Amino acid sequence: MSEQLSYLGIPLSRPKVGFFELSSCEGCQLQLLNNEATLLDFLNLVEIVNFREGMSERADNYDIAFVEGSVTRKDEIARLTEIRKNAKILVALGSCACFGGVNQLKNRFRDLDWVKKEVYGDFPVETMEVHPLADFVQVDLEIFGCPIKKEEVERIVTDLIVGKAVRHPEYPVCMECKANENICLFELGEPCLGPVTRAGCDAWCTSNRRGCWGCRGPAEGANLKQLEEIMHTYGFSSETILDRLECFGGFASFAETLRAQAKKTPARRKKS
Amino acid sequence: MKLSCEVNIHHLTRVEGHGNIQISIKNGVVKKAQWEVVETPRFFEAMLVGKHWENAPYICGRICGICSIGHTLASIRAVENAFDLTPSTQTANFRLLLKHMETLQSHLLHLYFLAAPDFLGVGSVLPLTKTHPEVAQRALRLKLLANDACDIIGGRRLHPTRTVVGGFTMLPEKGELEKIRQRLMSSIPDLLASAELFKTFAIPDFSRETEFVSLKGETDYPFIGGGLVSTDGVVKKEQQYRAMTNEYCLKGFTSKLSKLSRPSFAVGALARLNNNFALLHPTAREISKFLGLLPVNHNPYMGNVAQLVECVQVVLDSVQLIDTLLSSPWQEPRQPVKAKKGEGVGAVEVPRGILYHYYKFDKDGKVIKADCVIPTSQNHANILHDIEALAKQYARTGKQDREIELLAEMLVRAYDPCISCSVH
Numbered sequence: 143m144s145e146q147l148s149y150l151g152i153p154l155s156r157p158k159v160g161f162f163e164l165s166s167c168e169g170c171q172l173q174l175l176n177n178e179a180t181l182l183d184f185l186n187l188v189e190i191v192n193f194r195e196g197m198s199e200r201a202d203n204y205d206i207a208f209v210e211g212s213v214t215r216k217d218e219i220a221r222l223t224e225i226r227k228n229a230k231i232l233v234a235l236g237s238c239a240c241f242g243g244v245n246q247l248k249n250r251f252r253d254l255d256w257v258k259k260e261v262y263g264d265f266p267v268e269t270m271e272v273h274p275l276a277d278f279v280q281v282d283l284e285i286f287g288c289p290i291k292k293e294e295v296e297r298i299v300t301d302l303i304v305g306k307a308v309r310h311p312e313y314p315v316c317m318e319c320k321a322n323e324n325i326c327l328f329e330l331g332e333p334c335l336g337p338v339t340r341a342g343c344d345a346w347c348t349s350n351r352r353g354c355w356g357c358r359g360p361a362e363g364a365n366l367k368q369l370e371e372i373m374h375t376y377g378f379s380s381e382t383i384l385d386r387l388e389c390f391g392g393f394a395s396f397a398e399t400l401r402a403q404a405k406k407t408p409a410r411r412k413k414s
Numbered sequence: 415m416k417l418s419c420e421v422n423i424h425h426l427t428r429v430e431g432h433g434n435i436q437i438s439i440k441n442g443v444v445k446k447a448q449w450e451v452v453e454t455p456r457f458f459e460a461m462l463v464g465k466h467w468e469n470a471p472y473i474c475g476r477i478c479g480i481c482s483i484g485h486t487l488a489s490i491r492a493v494e495n496a497f498d499l500t501p502s503t504q505t506a507n508f509r510l511l512l513k514h515m516e517t518l519q520s521h522l523l524h525l526y527f528l529a530a531p532d533f534l535g536v537g538s539v540l541p542l543t544k545t546h547p548e549v550a551q552r553a554l555r556l557k558l559l560a561n562d563a564c565d566i567i568g569g570r571r572l573h574p575t576r577t578v579v580g581g582f583t584m585l586p587e588k589g590e591l592e593k594i595r596q597r598l599m600s601s602i603p604d605l606l607a608s609a610e611l612f613k614t615f616a617i618p619d620f621s622r623e624t625e626f627v628s629l630k631g632e633t634d635y636p637f638i639g640g641g642l643v644s645t646d647g648v649v650k651k652e653q654q655y656r657a658m659t660n661e662y663c664l665k666g667f668t669s670k671l672s673k674l675s676r677p678s679f680a681v682g683a684l685a686r687l688n689n690n691f692a693l694l695h696p697t698a699r700e701i702s703k704f705l706g707l708l709p710v711n712h713n714p715y716m717g718n719v720a721q722l723v724e725c726v727q728v729v730l731d732s733v734q735l736i737d738t739l740l741s742s743p744w745q746e747p748r749q750p751v752k753a754k755k756g757e758g759v760g761a762v763e764v765p766r767g768i769l770y771h772y773y774k775f776d777k778d779g780k781v782i783k784a785d786c787v788i789p790t791s792q793n794h795a796n797i798l799h800d801i802e803a804l805a806k807q808y809a810r811t812g813k814q815d816r817e818i819e820l821l822a823e824m825l826v827r828a829y830d831p832c833i834s835c836s837v838h
Contacts, residue, residue: 261457
């Protein structure tokens with residue numbers, strides 16, 4: 143591996159990067175190791191100084207911190223603040239970090255004590271309402287997805303290193319799905335958030351005939367009211383729509399409205 | 415001679431999730447030998463309450479970033495058992511093939527990326543790309559094959575897209591399966607080279623008798639569903655999983671723990687192999703013998719070797735599965751699902767051991783109660799007792815702190831723990 147990188151003849155430095163995880167499945171970090179074909183090239187671009195899941199050495203002199211997971215316990219706020227202090231650029235890696243992810247599904251219960259009791263009985267366990275990183279620290283860049291798409295991460299990291307602006311697609315997954323020449327899942331009887339979810343995954347799920355659950359959050363100008371109407375026209379229930387909209391936290395406020403309209407859903411957590 | 419030792423590891427590296435090890439030895443007497451799990455709980459069992467059945471596999475697959483396929487399949491099995499839905503033979507074969515490919519990729523990740531650096535005296539796999547490029551390349555080649563196969567069958571290697579209650583949303587092209595078969599065949603020399611490599615590793619000499627729990631195979635080495643068995647002679651049905659796991663909470667652990675006939679038991683590749691050695695493919699059995707692994711083996715460090723034997727097992731079985739799948743015309747990938755009131759258990763041998771999902775549904779198919787018992791949570795008590803025994807064994811041997819620390823780290827890594835999964 144060469145030590146000196148250059149782009150268009152201009153020498154580039156290899157940034158020091160660290161990978162960290164709060165409450166998560168650690169799958170987004172795994173996705174980086176899942177890059178077998180391009181892993182070694184990718185590793186040549188950066189100098190990894192902190193990656194607990196993959197290596198023993200640990201250092202705090204990183205330029206870019208990738209943080210996976212959401213904040214669900216008080217000690218994680220302190221860890222996150224410390225990481226923010228050390229890093230020049232803090233990247234929220236994956237839907238848990240960006241929106242709370244599946245973890246925030248527990249926020250829909252009003253009573254956090256009930257949540258604890260349901261799983262641990264009377265054994266004391268500490269937890270709190272689930273939050274994305276941006277609720278506590280400045281986040282410089284978000285990488286969406288559950289899981290993140292490795293090709294997208296590699297592109298974003300390369301852009302960061304060569305100093306290009308990082309841009310997310312503004313259009314929805316539906317566009318990518320059409321470009322892939324898939325049959326519309328609505329026609330196959332499958333509910334889908336493709337019309338409102340931000341693209342960039344190359345219609346990963348819908349190309350596998352699995353409806354979109356909105357893990358990447360809303361596209362620019364997403365018309366959720368219209369989506370609801372279309373899905374009702376195709377015969378999908380409000381509950382089916384809500385299950386998808388509330389799954390990853392990207393559509394939290396609209397999901398809250400839908401929940402307020404529905405009568406049979408579980409008790410909501412009070413907003414203080 | 416040095417008779418005191420202080421080991422204090424905060425957030426052990428090269429494992430999934432957050433755990434701590436503390437060992438304190440004074441004048442040759444073990445004062446403290448502790449394994450702690452400090453991972454934050456995410457409360458998946460509570461999240462599911464009130465949710466429609468189709469949410470269960472989608473959400474529960476996200477308990478784990480390494481064995482998401484296993485979680486998805488256990489969840490699907492629990493739902494199907496609750497609804498009395500029997501998957502077609504075709505679906506069962508595709509699921510097993512997908513399961514095998516996850517086992518292969520997970521074991522390889524552990525063996526080469528997490529475990530091997532200890533035996534080769536480095537901190538991670540990164541230096542190996544320079545010092546042992548052929549080893550690094552081989553690891554990547556094998557892992558790529560497993561991940562590509564997961565993509566082709568499950569739609570995605572992590573958090574699969576095509577796996578649903580009733581079957582699959584779509585099937586691969588036959589040509590894609592043929593290619594995977596070819597690549598599996600050509601991976602066999604790589605696996606044999608892996609066996610040669612692991613043969614050179616010095617496995618620490620440590621043994622503590624324990625109970626091993628796994629599925630019990632009837633005619634095949636077991637991975638999905640069936641009876642439960644332990645080396646102490648306990649035999650239970652899949653739906654009696656609670657009698658096999660006996661979960662309890664303990665200070666210092668955000669994960670639950672389990673016990674059966676003794677204060678602790680072990681699950682995982684070593685447990686499966688100890689309980690089902692005779693059902694291994696003859697070649698896998700030969701490799702197990704070549705690596706000095708015969709049942710019942712009580713050395714937890716041999717978990718690494720057992721995983722390697724299972725890599726051979728799943729590759730050879732996958733070739734047979736593909737031959738079976740390619741020899742008959744394919745039916746529709748997905749059966750209709752009819753929800754009903756009831757409860758169901760799904761037991762699946764995931765890479766780290768036996769995993770159980772349980773759901774209870776109301777008449778509309780909404781979750782009333784969910785319970786997931788994770789392999790690593792079943793292993794925590796065994797790890798704890800092993801660390802105590804390890805500390806005692808080395809308390810009077812004059813080893814340096816760093817040597818004992820490394821032995822303890824390697825011990826925990828040999829269980830390939832998935833800690834965030836165990837807490838979920």
